[in-house]
Amino acid sequence: MIADEQEMAAMMAAAQKGDAGMYRALLAEVQLWLERYYRKRVAPAQLDDLVQEVMMAVHHKRATWDPTRAFYPWLAAIARYRWVDHLRKVYRSAEDELGDHDAPEDSKEEAVMARMSLERLFVHLPEKQSEVIELVKIEGLSIAEASEKTGQSESLVKVNIHRGLKKLSALVEKAE
Amino acid sequence: MNRVPNSLIDTLASELEPVQPIRLWHGMALVALSAVATVILVELLDGLWHGIVQGRASGIFFIANGMFAVVGAAAALAVVRMASPSVGNRQDGARWSAGMLALLPISAGLMLGVGGLYSAISSDIYGLDCFLAGTGFGLVTPAALVLWLRRGAPVSLSAAGTLTGLAAGAIGSFAYGLACPIDTIEHLAIWHTAPVALLAVVGRYAVPPLVRW
Numbered sequence: 604m605i606a607d608e609q610e611m612a613a614m615m616a617a618a619q620k621g622d623a624g625m626y627r628a629l630l631a632e633v634q635l636w637l638e639r640y641y642r643k644r645v646a647p648a649q650l651d652d653l654v655q656e657v658m659m660a661v662h663h664k665r666a667t668w669d670p671t672r673a674f675y676p677w678l679a680a681i682a683r684y685r686w687v688d689h690l691r692k693v694y695r696s697a698e699d700e701l702g703d704h705d706a707p708e709d710s711k712e713e714a715v716m717a718r719m720s721l722e723r724l725f726v727h728l729p730e731k732q733s734e735v736i737e738l739v740k741i742e743g744l745s746i747a748e749a750s751e752k753t754g755q756s757e758s759l760v761k762v763n764i765h766r767g768l769k770k771l772s773a774l775v776e777k778a779e
Numbered sequence: 780m781n782r783v784p785n786s787l788i789d790t791l792a793s794e795l796e797p798v799q800p801i802r803l804w805h806g807m808a809l810v811a812l813s814a815v816a817t818v819i820l821v822e823l824l825d826g827l828w829h830g831i832v833q834g835r836a837s838g839i840f841f842i843a844n845g846m847f848a849v850v851g852a853a854a855a856l857a858v859v860r861m862a863s864p865s866v867g868n869r870q871d872g873a874r875w876s877a878g879m880l881a882l883l884p885i886s887a888g889l890m891l892g893v894g895g896l897y898s899a900i901s902s903d904i905y906g907l908d909c910f911l912a913g914t915g916f917g918l919v920t921p922a923a924l925v926l927w928l929r930r931g932a933p934v935s936l937s938a939a940g941t942l943t944g945l946a947a948g949a950i951g952s953f954a955y956g957l958a959c960p961i962d963t964i965e966h967l968a969i970w971h972t973a974p975v976a977l978l979a980v981v982g983r984y985a986v987p988p989l990v991r992w
Contacts, residue, residue, distance in 0.1 A: 618795065619797065620797050621796060623793070626795050651855035660932070662791045664931075664932040666799060666930075667931045667932040668801075668802055672865060676867050680864035680866050680934050681934065684864070684934035685933070755794060772936070775859075775934045776868040
């Protein structure tokens with residue numbers, strides 16, 4: 604079970620003061636949280652790299668968490684930002700299929716987490732954009748394959764990916 | 780699931796040093812200082828208009844410059860907040876205040892009509908100077924805001940850029956407005972508002988590469 608908001612905020616506040624033990628505990632929780640957060644929206648083969656990247660971002664930007672504000676929305680904003688960046692850069696290899704990781708959420712703050720989920724970003728996209736982003740950027744299909752599967756022309760697939768990613772990056776903090 | 784090597788956690792924990800958490804008021808103090816510096820620069824280079832304290836300024840002078848000050852403060856506050864990211868952050872205040880500022884050119888347009896606006900633009904011999912001065916004095920604030928954003932972790936880069944430009948233009952126009960004795964609605968609505976629109980567009984494209992992380 605992942606620590607709740609209050610525990611995470613307390614650990615982060617201690618980490619900002621230089622408490623390495625608390626920081627170690629915090630990072631372990633952050634790692635678990637990120638793995639859960641990304642599991643349906645990142646190919647398994649790329650999950651480790653992305654989680655690692657976000658943990659380093661958390662480390663370098665730890666001063667940007669304001670102790671008077673909640674911890675998880677801060678972490679989720681960084682996680683979303685890095686994820687959109689990741690979608691821009693990475694094409695998944697075709698053999699890495701997403702597994703079904705629909706394990707039940709065990710956190711007490713499930714409702715709060717749901718508001719910050721990656722799904723919340725996708726619901727703001729037109730279906731044509733979310734569909735091709737999912738197929739090409741997450742499932743690793745080529746533009747031609749995505750075009751065939753969706754019935755969109757190849758140039759439309761490219762345009763929809765471009766527009767969709769642009770929209771996603773504008774929604775990082777807004778969509779909840 | 781525990782796939783990230785624990786060595787990463789060990790490394791990061793071993794590098795841990797105390798940090799001073801980012802504080803909203805630090806950012807606002809930085810913006811306030813840059814705004815004061817801008818006004819001082821205006822006084823040194825152009826001299827503030829003494830008519831303001833002698834009761835010679837019109838009502839629209841105070842309304843327009845008050846609007847610039849409010850838009851500048853609202854946009855700067857939004858930018859300062861964006862350095863500390865959070866799902867749920869919104870910049871509605873800055874957007875509404877920018878909408879409020881649009882009332883100036885809209886009012887001028889309704890009062891003068893297209894022909895009147897054209898005539899006001901072409902006959903105002905000081906207009907271009909005011910536009911250039913407002914834009915130039917507007918460059919102090921973005922320096923402070925970009926520094927602040929680079930220290931932070933902005934995740935909405937386009938919005939951060941636009942709002943930085945909006946704050947820059949509004950504070951620049953406000954500061955230069957204290958030196959400009961032309962207090963007609965057409966002059967203020969055109970030549971003092973244009974730097975705000977211009978710098979917002981410039982900020983949208985120029986700031987994101989500077990603050991990307």
